[in-house]
Amino acid sequence: MVAPSETHIHSPVVYPERDGQPMADNTQQFRWITVIHFNIEWQFANDPNVFVASDLLWYPVEGQPKIRQAPDVMVAFGRPKGDRGSYLQWQEENIAPQVVFEIRSPGNRQKEMDKKLLFYDRYGVEEYYLYDPDRHDLSGWLRREGRLEAIDNIETWVSPRLQIRFEWTETELKLDRANGEPFSSYAEVQAQLDRTRQALESERQRAESERQRAESERQRAESERQRADRLAERLRQMGIDPEELQ
Template sequence: MVFQVTTPNAEIIYPDSDGKPMADNTKQFRWIVTIKENLELIFANQSDVFVAGELLWYPVEGSRTLCQAPDVMVVFGRPKGDRGSYKQWTEANINPQVVFKILSPGNRLGEMAKKFQFYDRYGVEEYYIYDPDDIDLTGWLRKEDKLEVINEMNGWVSPRLGVRFEVASGTLEIFRANGEKFLSFIEIDSLRAQERQRANQEQQRADEAVTQLEAEKKRNEALVAKLREMGIDAEQI
């Protein structure tokens, strides 16, 4: 979706920060990081999928105040890499297709309405808002050039991301297409530790088996040598 305005010749500076904190509390921050990093893992081998957290998105060249910083955004069709901000006109005019917002007590209704209008106007295909305090997930999907609410989010599968949302057991759970659940860094590190322990145990068992085989071989060689001393051919026994 292409948007452009006429600008004077003077260079326009597009700030890389809006001066607002990334998160208002630890719970909001944890969810932002968990969703962003798990999406990074999903698309790690796809060079043309860009995932970012709290990155300012400028959709229109020449307008430095028209911007939003989604908690998490995913852009299909753009290369990975570091950016100070996402200036759409320098990114083949490809807008972010998927956006996440994690609510905090500081969010206001008017602010959220402006965000929705922005994402609706500038081409976001999927917009998800999660309230970790009330365990409430709301989503919108673009239909006929506008975002329309998704009636049932429990069990919903994102068309773009392929992930499934489950709102149960007093929390939100997100699953990859292969059924693996989104995990925090602590959970991922715990699984890695378990995997290392399992690998070490398997290696130890393999080493013990080799040691037993070598010991058995030495006993057999000693027996053959003893029989040979006695004038007995072990192969004829």
């Protein structure tokens, strides 16, 4: 009797959407991540094909869920905006994120950061920026001839892809959007919106006061006209032509 052939059932490959690691280790790191993320989103708000994400697992190779990285901020040009549980590159027209930011925390070891650089180099990142806010240390790499190479003069660097300007001194890192406006935190943007709303409300109130003043003037002029008409009617009743009195 011939034994029936075995049927092999292949389980689908699972690409976890979480790696168990926190987005940030402290408030400073979180602040830098959110400031960079949202300012880049604001800059490209009108371009439907620029995708910006933070702490999103990126899987560059289909069938290899262990090959992954979760950049603090990544930007993919040529990919539509929208929600994703992870960035599965083969489902994104095989477009790798072109720009990646990492904000180093005290818990990041140098070996870990070296592995990130190797990963981004191997899987096609065009621009990689690493900032350590505790040490105030900024590094950048740009892809040249197929490899990520260190940017020598990053003090006044302009990102080729993002067109944002890095202004780095010994005491401060300042980022400017392509239109020259500085990167702002959510609180700063909210304060600016509040000031704008207050200015608009003041202008509305001023316009309303002007309208009411004009209406009062119109009503006063109408009252004066009616008073003159009544006076002219009395004069006519007395046999006096009002025009002869003018």
